[in-house]
Amino acid sequence: MRQLKLLITFLLLNFIAFSQVAQFRGPNRDGKFLDSGLLKKWPDAGPELVLKVEGIGKGYSSVVATDQYIFASGMKDTLDYLSCIAADGKIKWQVPYGRSWKQSFPETRSTPTIEGDRVYVVSGVGELVCLNVSDGVIRWKVNVDKDYQAEWHIWGVSESPLIVGDQVICSPGGKLTSIVAFDKMTGKLVWKSESVGGPRCYVSPTIYEYKTFRYILAATGTHLIALEPATGRVVWTFKYWDGEKWDQPGLIWANTPIFKGPDIFLSMGYNYRNVMLTMSEDGKSVTEKWSNLVLDNHHHGLIELDGFIYGSNWISNGKGNWVCMDWNSGETKYETDWLTKGAEIYADGLLYILEEKAGTVALMKPNSQSFDVVSSFKLQGGSGPFWAHPFVANGKLYLRHGDVLFVYNIKA
Numbered sequence: 001m002r003q004l005k006l007l008i009t010f011l012l013l014n015f016i017a018f019s020q021v022a023q024f025r026g027p028n029r030d031g032k033f034l035d036s037g038l039l040k041k042w043p044d045a046g047p048e049l050v051l052k053v054e055g056i057g058k059g060y061s062s063v064v065a066t067d068q069y070i071f072a073s074g075m076k077d078t079l080d081y082l083s084c085i086a087a088d089g090k091i092k093w094q095v096p097y098g099r100s101w102k103q104s105f106p107e108t109r110s111t112p113t114i115e116g117d118r119v120y121v122v123s124g125v126g127e128l129v130c131l132n133v134s135d136g137v138i139r140w141k142v143n144v145d146k147d148y149q150a151e152w153h154i155w156g157v158s159e160s161p162l163i164v165g166d167q168v169i170c171s172p173g174g175k176l177t178s179i180v181a182f183d184k185m186t187g188k189l190v191w192k193s194e195s196v197g198g199p200r201c202y203v204s205p206t207i208y209e210y211k212t213f214r215y216i217l218a219a220t221g222t223h224l225i226a227l228e229p230a231t232g233r234v235v236w237t238f239k240y241w242d243g244e245k246w247d248q249p250g251l252i253w254a255n256t257p258i259f260k261g262p263d264i265f266l267s268m269g270y271n272y273r274n275v276m277l278t279m280s281e282d283g284k285s286v287t288e289k290w291s292n293l294v295l296d297n298h299h300h301g302l303i304e305l306d307g308f309i310y311g312s313n314w315i316s317n318g319k320g321n322w323v324c325m326d327w328n329s330g331e332t333k334y335e336t337d338w339l340t341k342g343a344e345i346y347a348d349g350l351l352y353i354l355e356e357k358a359g360t361v362a363l364m365k366p367n368s369q370s371f372d373v374v375s376s377f378k379l380q381g382g383s384g385p386f387w388a389h390p391f392v393a394n395g396k397l398y399l400r401h402g403d404v405l406f407v408y409n410i411k412a
Contacts, residue, residue: 022066024111024160025345025389029206029256031303033347033392039410040350042363046377047397051089051407056400057081059108060387061160063398063405066114069133073108073121074403075100080108080123084136085405093136098123101156107384107402109158109202113168118184120161120168126150126200128161128170130187140187148172148180148192151199153221153250158202164216164229173200173220173250181232191232198222198241202254202299210262213283217257217264221250224257224266224277226286236285238277240266245273254299258309260327263289269298269314276330290330295323300343301389303351308333308368310351312341318357322371336371343389350374352390352397359386359401379406 026033039047056063057074064071069092070085079096086092100106101124110122118139119131126145131138144150145157150172162169167181167190177192198220205218208226215226215235222241227234241251253268264286267274274295277286295302295313298320302311307327312320313335320341324333342355351364359379365372379386382401391398395411 021163022064022114024062024204025301029204030258031301031345033345035392035395036348037412038348039412042375042377047408047410049406050409052381053085053089053405054403056083056403056405058403061108062111062389062391063400064112064114064391065393065398067394070398071112071114071119072400072405073110073112075106075108078102082112082119082121082131082136095136097121097129097131097138098127100124104154111160113161113163115163122157122159122161122170124156126157126172142182142187144170144180145172148174149176150174153199158254160204162205164207169205169216171200171205171218173198178220178225179218179227179232193227193232193234196220196223196225196234196237199250201250204256206256208259210279219253221253238286255297255301258302258304260304265309267295267297267302269296271314272296292330294332294335295325298341300341303344303346305346305366310366311344314341324368333368334370338371345390345392347392354386354390354399356386
């Protein structure tokens with residue numbers, strides 16, 4: 001009996017390890033990474049650069065690392081490619097998986113999602129694709145935006161697929177449906193939600209859990225939507241778009257919502273208001289708790305730590321300040337002018353920043369009283385704005401600038 005229990009435990013642990021998901025902005029899509037034992041200060045020139053890989057294609061999508069490989073999507077000519085890179089920096093395989101967005105800023109935006117022996121990614125025109133980790137062979141492909149009559153905004157598709165149990169979630173928006181779920185092994189449709197209105201936006205969905213409630217939080221260009229994962233039933237919606245304050249039919253909304261307890265925070269750039277929502281005790285509705293114009297985060301992600309929200313705001317397309325706000329009240333603790341706006345993540349007690357104009361990478365102490373930079377250095381190489389969010393795994397910091405991947409050793 002004891003041997004049987006040990007065998008079951010062993011198989012369960014292996015199943016859990018095999019099923020772990022590597023995805024956009026970390027395990028819970030909240031910008032918080034789980035690595036520990038990391039450097040608390042960097043040398044003046046920055047941490048040790050252990051890999052620099054060129055030729056991954058043009059893109060603003062993040063790179064994602066597992067224990068074995070690094071994955072990056074990138075555009076070459078008119079096609080989106082996915083690269084699998086080994087620990088020594090050699091490209092194991094690089095395959096086209098779909099058509100690129102060909103209008104304004106066509107570079108890739110969809111960060112791949114990896115689970116077990118499968119990789120999921122969305123092309124610039126909404127083709128949801130599942131590939132083998134081992135060789136890049138496409139297992140299945142669904143042209144979500146064509147099949148479900150998506151309505152596009154100016155920059156096409158930025159969504160990163162969400163794995164929920166045995167399903168993979170995609171958000172076409174439009175009049176036919178808003179959110180769809182496919183069998184993650186076969187690509188067959190499991191459910192499609194009702195349409196709540198609004199075109200496709202740039203938000204990647206996430207899982208929201210509070211007390212006994214477990215919902216998919218997804219979005220169109222007009223609404224935040226809470227759905228039952230098993231059925232796709234819309235439980236509640238919040239209309240974020242205000243036609244009197246926004247002269248387009250869909251918001252330029254790119255940030256995955258962050259949440260704590262019953263509260264859910266939404267933010268986008270362009271001097272558009274943020275809003276803190278509170279879900280009702282029965283889980284069937286949300287109400288506004290507070291709202292302001294201070295932290296209108298462009299597309300760089302937000303971090304909640306110890307009751308405070310950290311991120312950068314939008315002053316113009318080329319300028320933004322760094323902000324800390326009280327989670328409960330919306331009170332501004334500071335707003336600091338430091339270079340310009342940029343992406344932000346968290347790992348092992350510190351914030352990691354990549355500002356978008358010059359590629360300055362900074363290590364920062366979370367401090368609700370002041371913007372406290374510990375160390376910084378500049379990325380050298382690549383082209384275009386520094387829009388790809390940083391990624392941390394295996395004691396390393398993964399950064400991307402255009403068609404170049406940089407990997408730094410940040411283990412203490």
